[in-house]
Amino acid sequence: MRSFGTLLKNEMKLNIRNMNMVIFAVILPLVVLVILGFIYGTKPAAEGVSYTFLEQSVGALCTISICASGLMGLPLVVSEYRERKILKRFQVTPVSPAKLLAVEFTIYVLYCAVSLVTLLLASMLFWRVTIHGSLPAFLGSWLLTMVSTLSIGLMVGGIARNGKSASVIACLLYFPMLIFSGATLPLEVMPGAMQKVVSIFPLTQGIQMMKATSLGLPTGGLWGPVAVMGAVTVISMGVAVTCFKWE
Amino acid sequence: MKDENLAVRVEGLTKSYQGRTVLNGLDLAVRRGTVFGLLGANGAGKSTTIECILGTRRADSGTVAVLGRDPKKERGALFQRVGVQFQEGDYQPEIKVFELCEEIACLYNRPADWRELCRRFGIGGKLKNAVKSLSGGERQRLFIVLALIPSPELVFLDELTTGLDAKVRRDVWRILSELKGEGLTVLLTSHFMDEVEALCDEICILRQGTAVFHGTVEQARAQSGCEKFEDAYLQLSGEEDAA
Numbered sequence: 001m002r003s004f005g006t007l008l009k010n011e012m013k014l015n016i017r018n019m020n021m022v023i024f025a026v027i028l029p030l031v032v033l034v035i036l037g038f039i040y041g042t043k044p045a046a047e048g049v050s051y052t053f054l055e056q057s058v059g060a061l062c063t064i065s066i067c068a069s070g071l072m073g074l075p076l077v078v079s080e081y082r083e084r085k086i087l088k089r090f091q092v093t094p095v096s097p098a099k100l101l102a103v104e105f106t107i108y109v110l111y112c113a114v115s116l117v118t119l120l121l122a123s124m125l126f127w128r129v130t131i132h133g134s135l136p137a138f139l140g141s142w143l144l145t146m147v148s149t150l151s152i153g154l155m156v157g158g159i160a161r162n163g164k165s166a167s168v169i170a171c172l173l174y175f176p177m178l179i180f181s182g183a184t185l186p187l188e189v190m191p192g193a194m195q196k197v198v199s200i201f202p203l204t205q206g207i208q209m210m211k212a213t214s215l216g217l218p219t220g221g222l223w224g225p226v227a228v229m230g231a232v233t234v235i236s237m238g239v240a241v242t243c244f245k246w247e
Numbered sequence: 248m249k250d251e252n253l254a255v256r257v258e259g260l261t262k263s264y265q266g267r268t269v270l271n272g273l274d275l276a277v278r279r280g281t282v283f284g285l286l287g288a289n290g291a292g293k294s295t296t297i298e299c300i301l302g303t304r305r306a307d308s309g310t311v312a313v314l315g316r317d318p319k320k321e322r323g324a325l326f327q328r329v330g331v332q333f334q335e336g337d338y339q340p341e342i343k344v345f346e347l348c349e350e351i352a353c354l355y356n357r358p359a360d361w362r363e364l365c366r367r368f369g370i371g372g373k374l375k376n377a378v379k380s381l382s383g384g385e386r387q388r389l390f391i392v393l394a395l396i397p398s399p400e401l402v403f404l405d406e407l408t409t410g411l412d413a414k415v416r417r418d419v420w421r422i423l424s425e426l427k428g429e430g431l432t433v434l435l436t437s438h439f440m441d442e443v444e445a446l447c448d449e450i451c452i453l454r455q456g457t458a459v460f461h462g463t464v465e466q467a468r469a470q471s472g473c474e475k476f477e478d479a480y481l482q483l484s485g486e487e488d489a490a
Contacts, residue, residue, distance in 0.1 A: 002353060003353040003354050005353075006349060006350065006353035007350060007353065010342075010346045010349060010350045011339075011350075013346065014339050014340075014341055014342055014346075017341045018340075018341060081339075084337045084339075084340075085333070085337045086337055086338065086339060088303060088333070089331075089333065089337070089338075091303055091322075092301055092303065092326055092329070092331040092333075093326050093351065093354045093355075093397075094322070094323045094324070094326045094327050094354055094355065095354045096323065246303065247303070
């Protein structure tokens with residue numbers, strides 16, 4: 001455990017020094033929130049609904065840091081360490097692949113958590129956003145979305161040959177998820193067959209859940225999404241650890 | 248020789264890349280508490296040998312035992328007791344010297360005092376500097392320090408003094424001799440024959456993946472009939488023919 005703490009502290013320092021994730025996972029979502037806040041203020045999301053546009057958007061805003069961390073930050077840092085032969089140096093020490101991956105995973109969990117807290121605080125303070133539904137349920141769906149998306153990133157980073165292929169795979173995952181997950185295009189307008197396909201994405205499930213739980217809307221079947229995201233997490237983490245390549 | 252007296256035992260190590268044989272049935276035995284030099288021209292198979300011994304590369308055939316253990320199956324336990332300095336050691340882009348040392352030290356049960364090691368190797372004043380801002384020689388010394396942080400019983404040093412000036416090389420030799428006196432086993436590769444003469448108890452000369460000489464520096468001189476060890480090395484390694 002001592003080594004986990006030291007590795008986490010140093011790797012976190014290096015990651016912050018690099019600034020990329022501070023910008024994409026923490027500052028960017030806040031900037032989007034501020035822009036939306038200035039445009040919509042406390043206006044309702046649509047006529048006759050009891051929640052504001054911002055309240056409807058908070059869940060989706062929280063997924064920006066999740067996407068940036070899980071589909072860009074995490075896979076790229078692990079594959080870069082492989083390409084630069086840093087993992088090869090670790091290979092001739094007693095450290096296990098699982099511990100190294102857990103350290104990097106934890107760093108991005110922290111980024112996502114910081115983004116969540118800053119988004120909620122800012123939107124509550126300045127635009128009187130409240131969680132209409134249940135806060136624990138909202139946090140639960142956030143946690144599940146984050147862990148499942150990050151674990152996909154861990155798998156990509158664990159098995160990609162180098163930084164370039166990791167970023168190609170990351171993009172192949174990132175953009176379809178961003179477009180078809182319901183983050184930009186509402187799920188409801190897609191044909192039925194397509195809805196079934198995109199519902200495998202943990203992000204699709206996550207955004208639907210976060211929206212419903214924060215607004216207090218009926219969640220429908222809760223166990224379906226939980227099962228999908230849980231399965232994605234277990235499979236991805238299993239693949240990441242068992243198929244891990246040092247170089 | 249009994250196995251418990253051996254730090255490294257290699258038998259019949261064979262490795263080829265895309266049909267080209269890099270190692271051809273190599274046998275090695277490194278006794279505990281000695282300095283062993285693996286010599287040969289570039290491309291003779293030195294780095295491949297070290298990587299196969301460490302288990303970072305899979306040999307096509309042959310057996311390897313390091314401190315009596317299989318490096319592939321018992322990686323975690325073995326590398327508590329073994330230090331490695333790679334030729335192309337790399338590091339995280341923005342990392343500082345003390346952070347790199349701290350990060351390596353935390354992986355071991357009984358790490359050496361890395362501040363003391365840095366002082367001993369003359370980079371004690373550079374702890375807060377970024378690793379990338381160090382000179383080539385300072386970085387080389389840092390990577391020797393990293394290999395010694397585990398307080399190892401056995402250390403692998405690949406081209407240990409490349410890029411060091413004459414004074415610093417002597418300092419590194421002296422420290423390694425002191426550590427040998429404390430029971431450390433060293434397996435090194437080098438292109439500097441004065442270094443090999445000063446440090447190595449035994450050497451093995453590789454030529455296209457085959458051991459062409461095995462013995463002491465004295466024996467190499469005697470076998471080749473050359474007065475100077477460098478001449479003996481060039482003759483035995485076949486580099487002279489090529490030139």
